[in-house]
Amino acid sequence: MTDFPAALPAAPVTPTTPTTHMSPTTLLAHATGVALVMSTAVSVTFMLPIIAKTTFDATPTVTWLLTAPPVTLFVLSIFWNSIFQRISTRRYWTIYWGIACLPLALACFTSALWPLVTLNIISCCGIAGYHPAAGELFKKLYANHERGRAYGVVTAASTGFGAAMCYALGLWLKHDPFAYQIFLPITAGVQGAGVLVLASLAGHEAASARKAAITEPFALRRVLEPIVHMRRVLAGDPIFTRYEGAFMTYGIGWMICYSLVPNLVTDKLHMNSEHAAFATQTMYQVAIVAALLPAGLLMDRLGPVRTCAGCFALLALYPIGLLLASDTAQLTIVSVFYGLVHAGVNVGWMLGPVALAPTPAAVPQYVAIHATLVGLRGAVFQMLGVGLYMATGSFIAPMAIAAAALLWAGWQMRVLHTRMKLDRPT
Numbered sequence: 001m002t003d004f005p006a007a008l009p010a011a012p013v014t015p016t017t018p019t020t021h022m023s024p025t026t027l028l029a030h031a032t033g034v035a036l037v038m039s040t041a042v043s044v045t046f047m048l049p050i051i052a053k054t055t056f057d058a059t060p061t062v063t064w065l066l067t068a069p070p071v072t073l074f075v076l077s078i079f080w081n082s083i084f085q086r087i088s089t090r091r092y093w094t095i096y097w098g099i100a101c102l103p104l105a106l107a108c109f110t111s112a113l114w115p116l117v118t119l120n121i122i123s124c125c126g127i128a129g130y131h132p133a134a135g136e137l138f139k140k141l142y143a144n145h146e147r148g149r150a151y152g153v154v155t156a157a158s159t160g161f162g163a164a165m166c167y168a169l170g171l172w173l174k175h176d177p178f179a180y181q182i183f184l185p186i187t188a189g190v191q192g193a194g195v196l197v198l199a200s201l202a203g204h205e206a207a208s209a210r211k212a213a214i215t216e217p218f219a220l221r222r223v224l225e226p227i228v229h230m231r232r233v234l235a236g237d238p239i240f241t242r243y244e245g246a247f248m249t250y251g252i253g254w255m256i257c258y259s260l261v262p263n264l265v266t267d268k269l270h271m272n273s274e275h276a277a278f279a280t281q282t283m284y285q286v287a288i289v290a291a292l293l294p295a296g297l298l299m300d301r302l303g304p305v306r307t308c309a310g311c312f313a314l315l316a317l318y319p320i321g322l323l324l325a326s327d328t329a330q331l332t333i334v335s336v337f338y339g340l341v342h343a344g345v346n347v348g349w350m351l352g353p354v355a356l357a358p359t360p361a362a363v364p365q366y367v368a369i370h371a372t373l374v375g376l377r378g379a380v381f382q383m384l385g386v387g388l389y390m391a392t393g394s395f396i397a398p399m400a401i402a403a404a405a406l407l408w409a410g411w412q413m414r415v416l417h418t419r420m421k422l423d424r425p426t
Contacts, residue, residue: 026141027150029197031157034134036194039162040187041127044104045070046281047169047180047273048120049262054273055177056113060263064386065117067259068378069124075375078230080129081368084136092133093199097192100126105188108181116180128371135350135367137202139360145300147354151347152296156289163285170277230369239420240356240366243305244373246412247352250312250345251377252405256385256398257319263386264322264395269331279331287339288346295343304352305417311344313410319402323395 049066052058058066084092103122110116142150172179234241265276299307318341321334353366388398 026201027153029201030137030141030150031154033194033197033201034154035158035161037191037198038130038194039158039165040190040194041100041123043162043166043169043281044184044187045120045124045127046166047173047277048116050170050265050273050276051116051173051177051180052113053262053266054173054276058113060386060390062113062117063262064259064382066120067262068382069121070127071255071258071378072375072382073121073124074128074131074371074373074378076125076128077131077368077371077375078365081132081364084129084132084364084368089133089202090199092129093195093202096126096129096133097195098126099123100129101188101191101195105185107184111178111181128375131350131371132364132368133198133202135354136364137198138350139354139357139363141201144355147351148296148299148347149293150296151299151351152293152343155346156292159285159292160289163282163289166277166285167274167282170274170282174272174274230372233365233369237356237358239416240353242412242416242419243352243356244370246308246312246409246416247349247370248373248377249405249412250308250315250409251374252381252384253315253319253402253409254406255378255381256402256405257322259382259385260389260395260398261322263389265331268395269325269327271328275328279328280335283332283335284339284342287336288343291340291343292346295347298344299347299351304348304355305413305420307344308348308352309410309413309417311341311348311410312406312413314341315345316403316406316410319399319406323399 045066049058049063052063052066056062083095087095100123103119103126107116107119110119138147138151169179169183172183234244261280262276265271265280271279295307315338318334318338321337322331325331325334349370350367353370354363357363357366385398385402388401389395
């Protein structure tokens with residue numbers, strides 16, 4: 001048996017780090033594409049567990065089958081990156097749409113829970129493919145000193161769209177519990193338009209370079225290559241590895257909260273779909289819209305490590321707030337706080353791997369590794385949160401663990417920043 005190569009061959013470096021000011025037209029197109037593709041996906045994946053609880057009276061275990069895949073299946077991102085390196089951008093985005101977006105359009109044919117769960121799992125397998133292409137796009141379109149601001153603008157615009165969409169879906173579902181049979185097919189069409197925009201922004205030059213750099217065709221025997229490459233990258237880049245370790249700890253707290261919110265709003269606060277959408281996801285997204293540009297500016301000034309260190313520590317108050325909230329108004333306040341602080345994490349989530357990648361050609365792989373590790377922590381820690389809730393019948397134990405993990409993650413990032421200062425040449 002032959003050894004795996006150390007890494008995928010590096011594509012020839014094209015001008016992926018512009019030095020001119022960002023183009024308003026490019027920024028607008030980028031924000032539009034991301035809004036049409038990802039805001040719709042986020043809104044749908046958030047609402048499906050609410051639909052399961054309010055329309056089908058799903059158990060916590062079944063609800064977990066809807067909250068887990070959107071993040072757990074990020075483990076596939078590293079495999080998507082292997083495909084991304086081998087085919088043209090246009091073809092890649094077409095495959096992405098066929099797997100991530102099209103399956104949920106088939107929900108128009110079902111009024112049962114389990115087909116909806118199955119279609120969601122298939123869709124989430126495709127959503128994992130978004131991140132390698134999205135990371136390269138940020139590296140290609142914006143210079144280092146403006147990337148944080150660009151990310152803030154793009155994500156704020158797309159998140160605002162997602163907030164409006166989420167609230168609209170909650171209202172619609174309040175009056176028609178089976179409205180998903182209509183809005184999911186519409187969503188697939190909207191995402192198709194967004195895919196066309198993002199593919200046009202990516203262009204063909206970088207895709208041709210990637211494709212030309214790989215002479216050996218993909219074969220089934222090479223399916224484990226991405227895992228081997230990921231291990232080698234993590235072993236050879238201690239700063240990136242420590243960054244991912246802190247994010248893994250943060251993921252303990254975030255995944256526990258994420259998996260339990262649908263149960264909290266229905267079992268504890270007895271909200272309908274409209275109130276649940278407004279008090280959680282809608283207000284969270286509104287707060288992120290308000291905070292993303294300042295978070296982007298902060299990222300440009302402080303870098304991803306220091307920004308995430310402070311935000312992780314502040315987020316320890318979020319599970320405590322969820323635990324103490326007793327009505328819609330209090331939950332809304334908690335969600336606003338969560339959105340304001342989480343904006344910094346949101347920027348660091350994407351731009352941290354982009355900034356830490358040693359070369360432009362390595363950016364898709366670094367982003368894919370980051371997304372893959374999100375899936376690993378999602379698989380473990382969502383189950384931990386739901387399992388503790390089912391075992392104890394209380395939210396206290398899982399929320400306490402979540403708060404402790406978020407504090408610890410902030411400390412890890414602070415230690416990493418100190419190490420980076422010591423390693424920096426004088």
